[in-house]
Amino acid sequence: MNDYEIVMGLEVHIELATQRKIFCRCKNTFAEAANTNVCPVCLGLPGALPVLNPEALSCAVRMGLALQGQINRNSRFDRKNYFYPDNATAYQITQFYEPILKGGQVEVQTEAGETKVIRIHEMHMEDDAGKLTHDLERRVSLVDFNRKGVPLLEIVTEPDFRNADEVIAFLEKIRMFAMYLGISDGKLHEGSMRADVNLSLRKVEEEALGVRTEMKNLNSFTSIRRAVAYEAERQAQVLGAGGKVVFETRRFDEADGTTKVMRTKEEVMDYRYFPEPDLLPVHLPEEYIRKMEEQMPEFREEKAERYMRELSLTQEEAQILTRHPATAVLFEETLRLWQEGAEDERPEDSETRRAKTIAARMCGDLMYLCREKKADPGQWKITPEAFAELLRMQEDGVITTKTARDVFALMFDKNIEPMVYVNECHLLITKDEDALEVAVDAVLKAQEKSVSDYLSGKEKAAGHLLGCVMKETNGQADPAAARKLLLKKLAERKAAGTM
Numbered sequence: 001m002n003d004y005e006i007v008m009g010l011e012v013h014i015e016l017a018t019q020r021k022i023f024c025r026c027k028n029t030f031a032e033a034a035n036t037n038v039c040p041v042c043l044g045l046p047g048a049l050p051v052l053n054p055e056a057l058s059c060a061v062r063m064g065l066a067l068q069g070q071i072n073r074n075s076r077f078d079r080k081n082y083f084y085p086d087n088a089t090a091y092q093i094t095q096f097y098e099p100i101l102k103g104g105q106v107e108v109q110t111e112a113g114e115t116k117v118i119r120i121h122e123m124h125m126e127d128d129a130g131k132l133t134h135d136l137e138r139r140v141s142l143v144d145f146n147r148k149g150v151p152l153l154e155i156v157t158e159p160d161f162r163n164a165d166e167v168i169a170f171l172e173k174i175r176m177f178a179m180y181l182g183i184s185d186g187k188l189h190e191g192s193m194r195a196d197v198n199l200s201l202r203k204v205e206e207e208a209l210g211v212r213t214e215m216k217n218l219n220s221f222t223s224i225r226r227a228v229a230y231e232a233e234r235q236a237q238v239l240g241a242g243g244k245v246v247f248e249t250r251r252f253d254e255a256d257g258t259t260k261v262m263r264t265k266e267e268v269m270d271y272r273y274f275p276e277p278d279l280l281p282v283h284l285p286e287e288y289i290r291k292m293e294e295q296m297p298e299f300r301e302e303k304a305e306r307y308m309r310e311l312s313l314t315q316e317e318a319q320i321l322t323r324h325p326a327t328a329v330l331f332e333e334t335l336r337l338w339q340e341g342a343e344d345e346r347p348e349d350s351e352t353r354r355a356k357t358i359a360a361r362m363c364g365d366l367m368y369l370c371r372e373k374k375a376d377p378g379q380w381k382i383t384p385e386a387f388a389e390l391l392r393m394q395e396d397g398v399i400t401t402k403t404a405r406d407v408f409a410l411m412f413d414k415n416i417e418p419m420v421y422v423n424e425c426h427l428l429i430t431k432d433e434d435a436l437e438v439a440v441d442a443v444l445k446a447q448e449k450s451v452s453d454y455l456s457g458k459e460k461a462a463g464h465l466l467g468c469v470m471k472e473t474n475g476q477a478d479p480a481a482a483r484k485l486l487l488k489k490l491a492e493r494k495a496a497g498t499m
């Protein structure tokens with residue numbers, strides 16, 4: 001293996017989360033009853049005419065801009081002819097001769113911390129096929145055409161990858177583009193993003209590319225890593241033994257971690273591409289492109305970089321907050337609302353301080369809750385309005401930090417108005433000094449062991465006693481006042497004891 005260098009190129013399919021399918025008015029939804037979102041167009045019935053969905057077009061143009069390629073002002077569609085039971089039209093509408101995007105580049109960070117440029121060959125629009133389910137028990141195959149006609153973008157790269165880490169860094173970046181553009185949820189395991197890896201080996205120092213194999217539909221980063229490792233080793237053994245790698249399509253087997261032949265060169269189909277006669281060429285005026293450029297969002301890397309520069313967040317915080325657009329939105333909106341509702345003498349200082357507080361609550365409690373509840377970012381009920389209100393109450397000292405955290409956890413699954421909730425549940429910090437004194441006395445009486453520990457010099461025992469006081473008051477005591485009174489009473493006892 002050491003004699004060879006791995007050379008890889010990718011074909012990445014992104015399923016677009018448009019309202020409708022690409023060439024008809026059928027709904028584009030996931031996991032609905034089979035064959036409920038179908039019509040004569042996506043079923044390929046005679047005489048039905050496809051019309052390009054403008055929403056799919058705008059998704060493609062914005063992704064093209066993110067990939068920094070040349071948006072084709074005049075692209076068009078072609079027919080790729082093949083029969084398969086999940087493809088009712090017996091052809092796929094794709095862009096073969098004039099794709100929407102030519103060229104482009106994406107920068108990825110390598111393991112060594114360097115920046116590497118991956119060149120994009122092209123990107124085109126096409127429609128997805130239906131889905132086959134093989135029912136082994138009943139010995140039948142079922143077809144669901146709901147997915148037929150769902151818009152896809154296919155991004156084809158140049159053979160610029162040399163290891164699996166680069167492949168994964170690239171896919172992660174594409175996934176972030178798609179999510180921040182709002183054109184796909186980027187879920188590999190649900191098939192919203194699928195990658196085919198073309199892999200060949202060549203002798204180190206050799207220029208010419210070796211014969212490649214294509215690995216289809218790898219649907220997780222783990223599968224990609226395993227498939228690349230296996231296939232590179234397999235090819236190295238073939239070449240090492242003086243054999244030849246055969247140009248073929250291979251399927252990665254999750255169960256045993258190997259790749260198996262799907263079809264060989266002899267069987268590669270002739271798709272007989274020809275211009276799609278039912279669709280007009282797509283002409284994009286300059287003005288349209290400019291409008292799309294104006295709609296480009298701030299992507300993950302620039303965002304994370306800004307959080308560190310302007311809000312003094314750590315790199316780790318910035319990474320966590322930008323990993324999903326929903327998390328970044330909650331963070332930014334909460335900060336904006338909290339700032340707006342406050343009257344500060346020096347807003348610049350307060351912004352950094354508040355950003356830190358929000359980041360801490362989100363990177364800690366919120367991420368913990370997501371893991372605990374197996375929820376994706378954004379599946380929470382927390383709104384920036386409620387979150388900002390809760391933080392304001394904590395800042396104003398009307399609730400304790402503990403109450404704020406408890407209410408925050410409840411807000412994850414329930415629409416709670418923090419102010420109303422803490423009032424109803426009597427969680428506001430009480431200024432009732434008599435009640436506090438009763439609570440402190442009760443704790444000192446009940447916790448004899450800790451009191452004597454403290455009096456004999458173990459100062460840590462005070463922390464335990466304070467916790468007991470807070471518990472005794474249902475978290476309503478002002479922690480500073482409780483601590484002051486507790487220490488005062490302990491000091492009195494100490495003085496009494498030494499007299």
Ligand SMILES: [Zn+2]
Pocket residue numbers: 021024025026037038039040041042043149
């Ligand atoms: Zn349809």
